[in-house]
Amino acid sequence: MEIVNVIMAALFLLVILYIVAQVLMKPIKLLWKVLLNSAVGLILLLIVNYIGNYFDFSLPINIITILIAGFLGIPGILLLVCFQLLVM
Numbered sequence: 001m002e003i004v005n006v007i008m009a010a011l012f013l014l015v016i017l018y019i020v021a022q023v024l025m026k027p028i029k030l031l032w033k034v035l036l037n038s039a040v041g042l043i044l045l046l047i048v049n050y051i052g053n054y055f056d057f058s059l060p061i062n063i064i065t066i067l068i069a070g071f072l073g074i075p076g077i078l079l080l081v082c083f084q085l086l087v088m
Contacts, residue, residue, distance in 0.1 A: 034070070041069030044077050059084055 045065060049058050059065060059080055069076045 037070035037073075038066050039070075040073070041066045041071075041076065044069050044074070045080075048077055048081065057084070 042061070045059055045061050049061070052058050065080055068080060072079065
C-alpha cells in the first residue's frame with residue numbers, strides 16, 4: 001500500500017511540474033513570437049522603403065511602425081502605406 005502512495009505522489013509531482021513549466025514557458029514563447037514578427041516587420045519596412053525610394057516615398061522606421069508591420073504582416077504594411085499616402 002505504501003508503494004501505491006509513493007507512485008501517486010510521484011505522478012502528482014509530475015503533473016504539478018508540467019503545469020508550472022507551461023505557465024513559465026508561455027510568456028517566453030509569446031516574447032519570442034513578438035520579436036520574430038517584429039524582425040519580419042522591419043525587413044518588410046526596409047523593402048517598402050527601398051522600392052518606395054524610386055517613387056519618392058518612404059515610411060518612418062520606428063518602434064510603432066515595426067510593431068504594426070510585425071503584428072499585422074502584409075496588411076499592416078498596406079495600412080501604413082495608405083496612412084502615409086493619406087497624410088501626404
